[in-house]
Amino acid sequence: MRDFVSARARSIAIQPQTSIDTSGSINLASGTPDFTTPSFIIDAMVDSLLAAKLQYTAWAGIPALREAIAAKLERENGLRIDPESEVLVTAGAQEALMTVLMTLLDPGDEVLITDPHYGVYTRAATIAGGTMVRVPTTFASGFVPTAEAIAAAITPRTKAVILVSPSNPTGAVFPRDVLESIVRVAEEHDLVIVSDEIYEHYVFDGAVHTSVATLPAARERTVTINSLSKGYALTGVRLGYVVAPPDLIHAMLPFHHAMTICAPITAQYGAAAALNAPRDWFVPILAEYDRRRIAWMQALDEIELPYARPRGAYYIFADVRPSGVDLETFMRLAREAGLILGAGGDGCIRGSLMQASPRLEEGLERLQALVRRIRAEADAHA
Numbered sequence: 001m002r003d004f005v006s007a008r009a010r011s012i013a014i015q016p017q018t019s020i021d022t023s024g025s026i027n028l029a030s031g032t033p034d035f036t037t038p039s040f041i042i043d044a045m046v047d048s049l050l051a052a053k054l055q056y057t058a059w060a061g062i063p064a065l066r067e068a069i070a071a072k073l074e075r076e077n078g079l080r081i082d083p084e085s086e087v088l089v090t091a092g093a094q095e096a097l098m099t100v101l102m103t104l105l106d107p108g109d110e111v112l113i114t115d116p117h118y119g120v121y122t123r124a125a126t127i128a129g130g131t132m133v134r135v136p137t138t139f140a141s142g143f144v145p146t147a148e149a150i151a152a153a154i155t156p157r158t159k160a161v162i163l164v165s166p167s168n169p170t171g172a173v174f175p176r177d178v179l180e181s182i183v184r185v186a187e188e189h190d191l192v193i194v195s196d197e198i199y200e201h202y203v204f205d206g207a208v209h210t211s212v213a214t215l216p217a218a219r220e221r222t223v224t225i226n227s228l229s230k231g232y233a234l235t236g237v238r239l240g241y242v243v244a245p246p247d248l249i250h251a252m253l254p255f256h257h258a259m260t261i262c263a264p265i266t267a268q269y270g271a272a273a274a275l276n277a278p279r280d281w282f283v284p285i286l287a288e289y290d291r292r293r294i295a296w297m298q299a300l301d302e303i304e305l306p307y308a309r310p311r312g313a314y315y316i317f318a319d320v321r322p323s324g325v326d327l328e329t330f331m332r333l334a335r336e337a338g339l340i341l342g343a344g345g346d347g348c349i350r351g352s353l354m355q356a357s358p359r360l361e362e363g364l365e366r367l368q369a370l371v372r373r374i375r376a377e378a379d380a381h382a
């Protein structure tokens with residue numbers, strides 16, 4: 001029998017999700033917010049269910065939600081858009097990024113992304129027939145990219161540049177002046193900017209999130225991706241959206257329709273309620289995440305593992321090589337010590353702020369004990 005799996009599918013094959021028993025482990029890697037979604041959002045979803053709102057919606061989303069998105073963008077981001085022609089509601093940011101890259105890329109087109117990056121972007125670009133080109137950023141600069149590095153990676157095939165700020169996995173928040181200089185490069189080389197802003201509400205140390213589309217000359221070449229997953233703890237509800245000029249939104253519709261027809265209707269009603277409400281409920285939640293961020297930094301300082309001070313998102317990116325072993329060995333030893341960490345790549349782990357006390361402290365103690373043990377064993381063998 002021939003191989004039924006296409007070459008394209010084989011080229012993007014991933015490890016299946018494992019179901020190893022991690023019950024005794026402490027998860028310091030979670031990408032899921034651990035606060036409870038405000039009840040008024042759940043109520044809106046329940047009300048829509050009780051009213052039997054259960055059918056397909058307009059492909060681009062229910063008008064009430066598109067209007068709520070437009071109002072939110074004006075209120076929170078300073079961006080005025082037309083809810084009729086400039087918004088597409090999707091099944092999460094994940095569908096949004098797939099739909100966007102399918103719409104933008106022809107075979108062989110190159111897309112730039114600042115690295116380290118959320119790996120799904122590379123997979124999506126490959127599925128869309130394009131090639132992802134990584135623009136390295138460094139520990140020294142806190143993983144903030146430079147316009148020069150982006151310009152240096154541009155070739156005649158470059159079509160788009162992807163920016164994820166606040167960043168998963170590094171926690172970097174790209175300052176306004178850096179974004180402005182990247183927009184100038186995009187303008188000079190006629191590139192589309194894809195700006196993934198799903199961590200916009202997670203900023204620390206006084207860092208300010210800038211919506212790229214609000215910058216001078218950015219509006220007509222920027223595709224903004226956002227989602228309710230992170231800012232409203234709705235990861236399983238699958239609700240995201242794309243904001244872009246009308247011709248681009250129009251061109252996205254066939255891909256979106258072929259994949260999902262429309263975003264889940266119940267999620268759309270919840271999202272409309274969420275986006276129409278002020279976000280004062282989030283203030284104490286963010287303060288709690290800040291406490292956890294400081295606990296992480298103190299723990300890493302004590303064992304002298306370098307990290308990039310996270311100014312946004314809810315991750316911390318730390319280099320484990322100064323422990324004396326490589327990332328793969330470190331991850332294995334951590335698993336054996338009952339710790340789940342994210343592999344950030346390039347010798348770095350990606351820790352998460354989504355573990356509460358006292359498990360957080362217990363997890364950080366396990367991490368410290370592991371590093372001390374690795375070093376003691378290396379000393380004993382020296």
Ligand SMILES: Cc1ncc(COP(=O)(O)O)c(C=O)c1O
Nearest residue numbers: 031092093094118168227229240
């Ligand atoms: C940078 C980034 N973009 C997109 C996504 C997907 O988000 P959603 O749950 O909205 O599909 C994630 C999820 O972790 C992410 O980190």
